[in-house]
Amino acid sequence: MPKVKIKHGVEIERFTKDGLVFTDGSSLPADLVVLATGYDMRESARALLGDKVANRCGLVWGLDEGGELRTMWRRSGHPGLCFMGGNLHQCRHYSKFLAVQIKAIQEGLLPR
Numbered sequence: 001m002p003k004v005k006i007k008h009g010v011e012i013e014r015f016t017k018d019g020l021v022f023t024d025g026s027s028l029p030a031d032l033v034v035l036a037t038g039y040d041m042r043e044s045a046r047a048l049l050g051d052k053v054a055n056r057c058g059l060v061w062g063l064d065e066g067g068e069l070r071t072m073w074r075r076s077g078h079p080g081l082c083f084m085g086g087n088l089h090q091c092r093h094y095s096k097f098l099a100v101q102i103k104a105i106q107e108g109l110l111p112r
Helices: 041-049 051-056 088-106
Strands: 012-015 019-022 027-029
16 A cells, blocks of 8 residues: 655755655655645736735745644735635635635724
8 A cells, every 4th residue: 555755844955766865864765756846926926016015925825833824815914915826625715714804904803
């Protein structure tokens, strides 16, 4: 039975004939390596809206110190700009939470 391991939060230092060695000194045997790197949505914002806007935005994706997704479906760091991404289910589900946050800001329940 194949086993799948996930390693995140540390970069690959090098590939070996039997797997990988990471920058933290750990290693992982592997027959196959899949890199799920994604992309930084701030760079899309930079291309569309310029450096001033993109530089105000926080990191996108990954987990913040509270274990929540960073900058997704909530404030980005630039007023009025929010990021949405992921698959259709995530967008349909979390867009409702974002709509509630926007309404709360409009009603003065959350500071601008």
